[in-house]
Amino acid sequence: MRKQTMYKWAAAVAVLGLLIFMVTCGKNGEQAGQTTASGDVQSVAEARGLNPADLVAAAKTYVPTGQHDEYVMFGSGGHSGQVLVIGVPSMRLLKVIGVFTPEPWQGWGYSKETRAILKAGNPAGKELNWGDTHHPALSETEGDYDGEYLFINDKANARVAVVDLKDFETKQIIKNPISLSDHGGTFVTPNTEWVIEGGQYAMPLNGEYASLDEYKEKYRGMITFWKFDREKGRIVTDESFALELPPYWQDLSDAGKLVSDGWIFLNSFNTELSTGGVEEGNPPFEAGASQRDMDYLHVINLEKAVELYEAGKTTKVGGFDLLSLETLTEEGVLNFVPEPKSPHGVDVTPDGNFLVISGKLDPHVTVYNFTKIKEAIENENFETRDEYGVPVINFDAVVETQIEVGLGPLHTQFDPNGFAYTSLFLESAVARWTLGEEWSDKHGKEPWSLVDKISVHYNVGHLAAAEGDNVNPDGKYLVSLNKWSVDRFTNVGPLLPQNFQLIDISDTKGNMQLLYDMPIGIGEPHYAQIIKADKLKGWDVYPEIGWSPGKQAKDANGIQPGQEQVKRSGKNVEIWMSAIRSHYTPERVNVKKGDHVTWHITNVERAKDATHGFGLPYYNYNLSIEPGETQTVEFVADKAGVFPFYCTEFCSALHLEMAGYFLVQP
Numbered sequence: 001m002r003k004q005t006m007y008k009w010a011a012a013v014a015v016l017g018l019l020i021f022m023v024t025c026g027k028n029g030e031q032a033g034q035t036t037a038s039g040d041v042q043s044v045a046e047a048r049g050l051n052p053a054d055l056v057a058a059a060k061t062y063v064p065t066g067q068h069d070e071y072v073m074f075g076s077g078g079h080s081g082q083v084l085v086i087g088v089p090s091m092r093l094l095k096v097i098g099v100f101t102p103e104p105w106q107g108w109g110y111s112k113e114t115r116a117i118l119k120a121g122n123p124a125g126k127e128l129n130w131g132d133t134h135h136p137a138l139s140e141t142e143g144d145y146d147g148e149y150l151f152i153n154d155k156a157n158a159r160v161a162v163v164d165l166k167d168f169e170t171k172q173i174i175k176n177p178i179s180l181s182d183h184g185g186t187f188v189t190p191n192t193e194w195v196i197e198g199g200q201y202a203m204p205l206n207g208e209y210a211s212l213d214e215y216k217e218k219y220r221g222m223i224t225f226w227k228f229d230r231e232k233g234r235i236v237t238d239e240s241f242a243l244e245l246p247p248y249w250q251d252l253s254d255a256g257k258l259v260s261d262g263w264i265f266l267n268s269f270n271t272e273l274s275t276g277g278v279e280e281g282n283p284p285f286e287a288g289a290s291q292r293d294m295d296y297l298h299v300i301n302l303e304k305a306v307e308l309y310e311a312g313k314t315t316k317v318g319g320f321d322l323l324s325l326e327t328l329t330e331e332g333v334l335n336f337v338p339e340p341k342s343p344h345g346v347d348v349t350p351d352g353n354f355l356v357i358s359g360k361l362d363p364h365v366t367v368y369n370f371t372k373i374k375e376a377i378e379n380e381n382f383e384t385r386d387e388y389g390v391p392v393i394n395f396d397a398v399v400e401t402q403i404e405v406g407l408g409p410l411h412t413q414f415d416p417n418g419f420a421y422t423s424l425f426l427e428s429a430v431a432r433w434t435l436g437e438e439w440s441d442k443h444g445k446e447p448w449s450l451v452d453k454i455s456v457h458y459n460v461g462h463l464a465a466a467e468g469d470n471v472n473p474d475g476k477y478l479v480s481l482n483k484w485s486v487d488r489f490t491n492v493g494p495l496l497p498q499n500f501q502l503i504d505i506s507d508t509k510g511n512m513q514l515l516y517d518m519p520i521g522i523g524e525p526h527y528a529q530i531i532k533a534d535k536l537k538g539w540d541v542y543p544e545i546g547w548s549p550g551k552q553a554k555d556a557n558g559i560q561p562g563q564e565q566v567k568r569s570g571k572n573v574e575i576w577m578s579a580i581r582s583h584y585t586p587e588r589v590n591v592k593k594g595d596h597v598t599w600h601i602t603n604v605e606r607a608k609d610a611t612h613g614f615g616l617p618y619y620n621y622n623l624s625i626e627p628g629e630t631q632t633v634e635f636v637a638d639k640a641g642v643f644p645f646y647c648t649e650f651c652s653a654l655h656l657e658m659a660g661y662f663l664v665q666p
């Protein structure tokens with residue numbers, strides 16, 4: 001395998017030599033003395049058993065200390081309920097953002113403010129402490145990522161979260177009022193007016209019990225359109241609404257863009273209305289939901305749906321505005337297009353005119369032409385109606401082409417050179433194919449043809465290309481989000497990490513090249529998006545001392561140094577405390593057993609990275625208080641005793657001295 005011919009070595013050494021030359025003669029010229037001579041590269045490579053391709057891959061991903069990655073990837077954290085922030089191409093983990101799950105390092109879910117945000121997502125008051133994050137969606141302006149906000153859904157309980165990328169913190173969690181299951185979220189419309197949350201497993205939308213024998217009549221699917229207020233950085237729930245859909249299992253969605261702006265696409269499976277029950281002699285879901293050759297791509301006229309909503313054509317279900325299936329059908333908001341065999345994914349091309357749908361059990365991707373779909377709707381070119389009366393558009397009238405890409409196609413991403421990339425789950429590979437005639441021509445290929453394939457390790461789900469699902473893809477890099485890693489990493493027991501593999505897609509004449517493996521040891525990441533790093537404008541420190549990240553404004557209880565105090569009124573004790581290297585003021589807090597304690601802590605530092613923690617034993621608190629931030633904890637001092645609290649961030653040489661006593665008298 002590892003043929004190390006003199007020629008290859010010479011080429012690799014030349015590449016590295018050039019690289020070193022570029023680095024030393026560039027802005028890091030002052031580090032020239034630290035670089036390794038090219039002769040050493042050869043001996044290191046020999047000692048480590050690296051071949052020339054390995055060396056090139058290493059050089060393409062290595063980001064020297066102090067230099068930053070060109071891209072940032074926001075990956076779902078799967079059932080950790082969090083979001084991963086990863087630098088590309090280094091694949092270094094930069095942050096894990098607490099979203100649906102308490103996260104102690106960030107104090108997420110411990111302070112009063114963050115607890116309230118988490119609690120707002122509880123269904124009917126039931127406390128949840130996990131989430132299954134699936135699809136992160138960066139906010140967009142004119143179809144392009146703008147780096148301001150990130151949305152993500154929780155499939156397990158149908159929740160949606162809003163993360164503000166000024167401080168990379170979760171600001172809002174919303175429980176979907178009509179369903180406990182989502183999957184087709186989150187996706188945004190080209191100017192982020194709407195955040196889309198499509199449901200998955202059908203259920204009665206009023207939250208009541210109904211027997212599975214009444215599946216057809218009482219169970220329903222849904223898609224919810226959450227109105228986003230960019231100024232406030234919040235979803236406005238009472239300006240949001242949902243559509244009632246047949247009880248097919250709606251799957252992934254995507255928003256139209258450019259020519260298809262104002263339209264939403266949502267694929268589905270289980271149009272068989274299978275209700276499982278293998279133990280009762282029924283076909284199991286996996287077979288029952290795969291009987292038909294075709295399921296339905298839902299084509300939704302969002303503009304029209306919004307008009308109907310604004311005209312008051314909704315009914316209230318669970319206190320939420322819902323457009324009934326009947327209204328949708330009467331008004332022509334909802335149309336179906338047949339889609340082949342257990343479809344998955346629906347990805348709109350950068351020009352907005354084509355929709356790519358994979359069939360999990362079909363080696364093809366099917367490409368639909370949106371212009372033809374629109375025409376078919378206008379001309380009522382329907383082949384039938386489904387059992388709920390929804391028109392089914394004539395398949396042949398709207399299909400552009402079908403391309404055989406390989407086994408188990410799932411998801412598709414795009415680059416700026418007219419290539420599409422489709423993940424192949426069963427084949428453990430990524431297929432690269434050409435879009436349309438114009439692009440295929442430029443590459444000297446037949447229209448819509450498969451041009452290259454690369455193996456990945458293993459069982460790939462989603463792909464993320466640099467800005468690869470917006471109107472201006474960047475190309476360069478593609479990350480394959482692999483579900484299994486099998487033999488790729490050192491054994492860590494039967495539960496294996498998943499594997500993010502970085503692939504170089506910049507060579508548009510030659511092949512794709514695998515560059516790097518990144519194990520993911522938390523949850524099962526589903527989707528990710530990769531944004532150009534210079535589009536992100538995160539704050540260095542909070543804008544003012546006494547800042548509430550939850551309100552993204554000054555906190556009424558934020559204090560300046562010198563304003564610290566303890567106030568008692570009856571059984572209520574309120575503390576305004578400051579934190580600065582390396583002490584809290586006050587350091588002693590005296591209360592009596594049974595007192596109601598409200599404790600505000602402000603980090604009065606202005607230096608970047610000067611974060612202080614606040615760990616209080618027994619009472620179960622940890623806070624992360626970043627420069628300028630104010631956080632509050634509120635509790636009843638129900639146990640008498642001595643409780644040493646301390647700073648949980650190693651903030652200074654005298655960090656161990658940054659402590660105090662919370663004294664609860666019996």
Ligand code: RUQ
Nearest residue numbers: 134410461526527
């Ligand atoms: S999907 S299983 Cu994004 Cu392929 Cu969730």
Ligand code: CUA
Nearest residue numbers: 647649651655
């Ligand atoms: Cu502040 Cu350690």
